[in-house]
Amino acid sequence: MKSIFAAIAFLMMSLTSHAAQLEKVRVFAGEKHARILILNSENVDGMETRSSPGTASAPARATLHLPGVTRGNSVQERIPIGEAGIQQIQVVEVGDGLQFTIELDEARTVHAREIGQSAILIDLLPTEGGPDETLPTAEHIEAWLSGVSLSRMAGSPRSRKLVIVDAGHGGFDHGAIGTQGTREADIALELARRTADLLESRLDIDVIMTRDRDIFVPLRDRAALANREQADLFLSIHANAAPNNFSKGIETYSLASATDANAARVAARENAMAKGWSDKSDPLLGRLLAAGTDRLSRELAFEVQRSVVDSLREVYPDADVVDLGTKTALFYVLVSTRMPAILFEASFVSNAEDERRLRTPHFQQTTAKAIVDAVEQWLDRQKED
Numbered sequence: 001m002k003s004i005f006a007a008i009a010f011l012m013m014s015l016t017s018h019a020a021q022l023e024k025v026r027v028f029a030g031e032k033h034a035r036i037l038i039l040n041s042e043n044v045d046g047m048e049t050r051s052s053p054g055t056a057s058a059p060a061r062a063t064l065h066l067p068g069v070t071r072g073n074s075v076q077e078r079i080p081i082g083e084a085g086i087q088q089i090q091v092v093e094v095g096d097g098l099q100f101t102i103e104l105d106e107a108r109t110v111h112a113r114e115i116g117q118s119a120i121l122i123d124l125l126p127t128e129g130g131p132d133e134t135l136p137t138a139e140h141i142e143a144w145l146s147g148v149s150l151s152r153m154a155g156s157p158r159s160r161k162l163v164i165v166d167a168g169h170g171g172f173d174h175g176a177i178g179t180q181g182t183r184e185a186d187i188a189l190e191l192a193r194r195t196a197d198l199l200e201s202r203l204d205i206d207v208i209m210t211r212d213r214d215i216f217v218p219l220r221d222r223a224a225l226a227n228r229e230q231a232d233l234f235l236s237i238h239a240n241a242a243p244n245n246f247s248k249g250i251e252t253y254s255l256a257s258a259t260d261a262n263a264a265r266v267a268a269r270e271n272a273m274a275k276g277w278s279d280k281s282d283p284l285l286g287r288l289l290a291a292g293t294d295r296l297s298r299e300l301a302f303e304v305q306r307s308v309v310d311s312l313r314e315v316y317p318d319a320d321v322v323d324l325g326t327k328t329a330l331f332y333v334l335v336s337t338r339m340p341a342i343l344f345e346a347s348f349v350s351n352a353e354d355e356r357r358l359r360t361p362h363f364q365q366t367t368a369k370a371i372v373d374a375v376e377q378w379l380d381r382q383k384e385d
Contacts, residue, residue, distance in 0.1 A: 020044050020118070021072045022091065022098060028141075029084035030132030036089070036122040037141060038100070043118050044069055053107040059087060060103070062110040062124055067097040086124070115142045161205040161233070161379065164226040167192035168238035171216030176241030178349030178358075184239040185214065187358050191346055192237045194368035203376055226337045233300070233375070234341035236334070239358055241350040248351040249322030250312075252305040253343040254297040255334040296340040299381070301326045303374040304344060311370035312363070320353065344371065 020042040028035040048065040071077070071091050079089040085105040092099050102110075108124040115121050115138055125131060168188040169175035175184025189211070196207045208229060210222040226234045240251070305326050312321040334341045346367055347354035357363040 020066075020069045022066070022069055022075050022100075023072045025075060025079060025089065025091075027081060027084070027086070028135050029081075029086070030135045032085065032126045032129060033132035033135060034084040034086055034124045035135055035141075036102070036124070038064075038066075038120040038122065040066075040069060040118045040120070041072075043114070044120065047112060047120065049110050049112045049122075051107060051110045060105070060107040062102040062104060062108055062122070064100040064102075064110075064112055064120070064122060065094075065097060066100060066120075069098040071098060084124075113138065161203075162229060162231045163199055163205060163207050163233045163235060163375070164210065164222075164229065164231045165192045165196045165199070165207055166210040166222050166226075166234065166236040167212075168236060170211050170214055173216050176239065176349050178241075178355040179245065179352050180355055180359075182239075182349050182355050182359055184241065184349055187239040187346065187349065187364075188237050189214065190364050191368055194364055195235065195237065195371050198368055198372040199375065202372055203379070223335075223337045226339065226341075231337075231339050234334075234337045234339055235371070235375075236341070236343040237371075238343060238345050240345040240348045240354075242348055243350075245350055245352065248348050248354045249324040250305070250308055250347055251324035251345050252301040252308075252326050253334070253345070254301040254326070254328055255294070255341065296382075297334075297342055298326070298328075300340055300374070300378045301342045303378050304342060304371055307374035307377070308344075308367055308370040311366055311373070315362075315366060316357070320357070 020040045022038060023041055024037075024039040026037040026039070028037070044066050046067045049063065051060070051062045053060050071093055075091055077091055079091070081088055085108070087103040087105065090099075090101045090103070092101070102122075102124065104124070107127060109127060111123040111125070113121055113123075119142075121138055121141060123131070167185075169183075169185035170189065171185075173185065175188065177183060192209060193212065196209050199205055199207045208225065208231070210225055211217045222236075223234075240247075240249075305323070309321055309323045334343060347358050349355045349358060
């Protein structure tokens with residue numbers, strides 16, 4: 001008898017341990033039509049949907065019940081939205097599963113379908129009128145989950161790759177100022193020009209620079225350019241700075257919550273010109289970030305960091321080339337772009353030794369060549385995959 005109870009207990013534990021988990025929520029907002037993408041750890045069977053009109057005491061609602069699903073730690077119980085007629089989303093564990101409730105300004109028609117291996121796409125349509133054609137289709141989103149650029153999927157295919165090279169700061173936004181008066185904006189522009197030239201000449205790909213001279217370009221416009229041109233890749237180039245004069249080194253960022261306090265500080269400095277925007281004001285910063293694009297950005301950041309550090313150490317003493325590694329932070333330009341994107345911090349203008357090297361053409365050209373080497377390796381890997 002004890003063995004039977006033990007077997008039953010083991011079976012229940014096994015079922016519990018393999019229950020699907022809600023891992024991420026992404027919102028694609030149109031004018032009156034919204035798409036909500038739910039990413040689960042496993043496929044979900046038997047989901048149920050319903051909608052209800054608003055009353056004097058309660059808003060209109062669309063509800064999705066996911067049997068056998070639990071809420072992952074990265075998903076909030078209450079997710080404020082405030083766009084496309086969606087007030088908020090509530091995620092509550094009820095009975096044998098998860099209740100996903102979307103509070104709306106007015107009643108909507110709700111449709112849910114499975115896409116990919118374990119994702120669910122919810123369409124919230126107005127009671128009158130058709131779908132918003134500016135939103136990505138289910139086919140685009142499914143391809144995006146596999147790492148394909150969502151923006152490029154929406155347009156016609158190109159015969160050549162397109163890379164956006166973004167020189168940080170510019171114009172009245174000079175960025176950090178070094179110990180010898182070096183402007184971050186000037187270093188970023190020189191590195192970006194050299195990188196763009198090598199990308200075009202060596203890799204035979206198209207390149208667009210967000211700025212090619214000392215002018216101010218809003219962060220929003222930089223990301224919008226990349227999205228509008230349906231780029232395959234976004235490279236943002238900067239020089240670093242710290243409140244002290246001893247921090248030094250090279251680091252490369254992709255998009256996610258800040259790795260540590262220093263990463264958060266760097267992001268806050270680079271985001272300073274994004275007026276009215278805060279990484280705390282938008283709980284769905286990753287709305288344009290899917291698992292595949294996230295992975296590709298991390299892989300590119302690793303490739304660039306490794307290539308630059310190794311190349312510089314061939315000509316400079318190892319102690320002078322400090323490898324700060326790859327990190328993540330919520331940079332505005334990375335949040336807003338719809339393709340694999342990284343932000344490269346060449347070295348610290350606030351450190352006298354780093355600043356001297358940043359000003360030399362040899363350091364600039366070696367760094368630019370290493371970035372292009374990394375992009376070439378990364379693109380070749382995508383072809384193989």
